[in-house]
Amino acid sequence: MREVFHQSLEDVQGRLVEISELVTVAIDKATRAFGTSDVTLAEEVIEEDTVIDEKAVELDELAIQILARQQPVARDLRIVVAGLRISASLERMGDIAEHIAQLTRMRFPERAIPKGLKGTFTKMGELDVEVARTLTEILRTEDLTLVEKLRTLDDQLDDKHLAVFEKVLSENWQGEAGATVDATLASRYHERFADHALSVAKKVAYLATGEWTPATDAIAIIAAGGEPTA
Amino acid sequence: MREVFHQSLEDVQGRLVEISELVTVAIDKATRAFGTSDVTLAEEVIEEDTVIDEKAVELDELAIQILARQQPVARDLRIVVAGLRISASLERMGDIAEHIAQLTRMRFPERAIPKGLKGTFTKMGELDVEVARTLTEILRTEDLTLVEKLRTLDDQLDDKHLAVFEKVLSENWQGEAGATVDATLASRYHERFADHALSVAKKVAYLATGEWTPATDAIAIIAAGGEPTA
Secondary structure, eight states, rough: OHHHHHHHHHHHHHHHHHHHHHHHHHHHHHHHHHHHHHHHHHHHHHHHHHHHHHHHHHHHHHHHHHHHHHHHOOHHHHHHHHHHHHHHHHHHHHHHHHHHHHHHHHHSSSSSOTTTTTHHHHEEEEEEEHHHHHHHHHHHHHTTHHHHHHHHHHHHHHHHHHHHHHHHHHHOOOOOOOOOHHHHHHHHHHHHHHHHHHHHHHHHHHHHHHOOOOOOHHHHHTTOOOOOOO | OHHHHHHHHHHHHHHHHHHHHHHHHHHHHHHHHHHTTTTTHHHHHHHHHHHHHHHHHHHHHHHHHHHHHHOHHHHHHHHHHHHHHHHHHHHHHHHHHHHHHHHHHHHHTTTTSSSHHHHHHHHHHHHHHHHHHHHHHHHHOOOOHHHHHHHHHHHHHHHHHHHHHHHHHHHHHOOOOHHHHHHHHHHHHHHHHHHHHHHHHHHHHHHHOOOSSSOOHHHHHHTTTOOOOO
C-alpha cells in the first residue's frame, strides 16, 4: 500500500514535468511563430493546447483519486494539493501561448510584430522559453536555488515590457492604432509567463517548507539562503 | 465528528461567498474609479486587495486541514477540492480589479478612459458588477440556472470588448498611442472577469454532477436542463 502510494506521488510529479515540457514547446513555437509570422506553426500551438488542457484534467482527477483512496496527510497531502494548483498555472501558461499564436494567425499574412519592436519581442520570446525550461527543471529536481534564476528572468521580462510601452509612447512611434493594440496585447502576454512560473515555484517552495502565506514568502526565504527540507 | 465535518464544509462555502462579496465590492469600486478618475476610490481597491488575498490563503489552509483531519471522500472531497480552485479564481478576479485601479491611479489627474469610450466602459463596469453579484449568488445558493445569466453577461462583455477595438481601429479614432494602450489594457481587464466567473461556475457545476472534463461540459448539460443533485 505504502509503495503504491509513493508511486502515485511520483506519478503526480512526473505528470507535472510532462505538462511543463509541453508548455515549454508551446511557448517556443508560439513566440517563434509570432516573430516570423509563421501561421502553420501558430496553428500547431492552437491545436496542441487541447492536449495540455486534457493532461491537466487527467492530473486533477488523479490527485482527487489519491486524496479519496489513500487519504494522505502532512507533506504527502501538500504534494497532492500543490499538484492541483500547479496544474492550473501550467494550463494558464499554455492558454497564453495560444493567445500569442491566435494574434499571429489573426494578422496573417501581415506581420503581428509592429515595426521597430522585432528585436524586443524576439528577446522576450527567448526569455519566455528560458522561464519555461527553468520551471520544468524546478519541478523535476525541486532545486529551489533555481528560483533566483526565475526572478532574474522575470525582472528582465518586466524591463522589456516597459521598453515596449516606452517605444509605443515615444514621439517617433510611427505605428497606427492597430500596431499599438498588437504591441500592447503581445507584450502583456509575453510578460505574463514569468509571473505564472514564479507562482508555481512558490508552491514548490511551500512543499519544501510548509509555509504558504503572503507574510512569509517562502521563496524569499529560500533565495536568501534558507535550506529546503529534502 | 460528522457534525463537525458538516460545519467545516459550510464554513468553506461561507468563506467562498464572503470572498466573492469582497470581490464584488472591489470590481464595483475599481470600475467606478476608472470611469470617474477617482484616485481615492482606486487606492481603496489597491489597499483592500490584500484582504482578499489573505482570506483566500486562510480558506486554502482550512481546506488542507479538512483534508488532513477529516479525510473526506466522494462529494465531500469534491467540495473541498473545488473550494481550493474557486478561491484561486476569486483571488485572480480581485487582482484584475486592482489592475484597473492601478491604471486609474497611474493616469491621475488625467482621465484613464480615452475620449469616446466612456459610455462603453461604464456599461462594461456595470456588467462586471452584475457578473460578480451573479457569481456570489451561485456560490450561495448552488442555483445552476443562474449560469445561463452568466453566459449572457459574458457574451455582452465580449461584444463591448470588440466594440472598443472597432472604435480604436476606426478611421475617426483621434486618440494618441497612450489612449490606445489604455483602451486595450482596460478593455482586456474588464472583459476577463466573466471568463473567471464562468470558470468558477463550472467548478460548482462539477460539484453537482461529478463531471469535470473538457468533453463533457457540465454547465452546458445543466443549462440545457440537466438536474443537479441536491
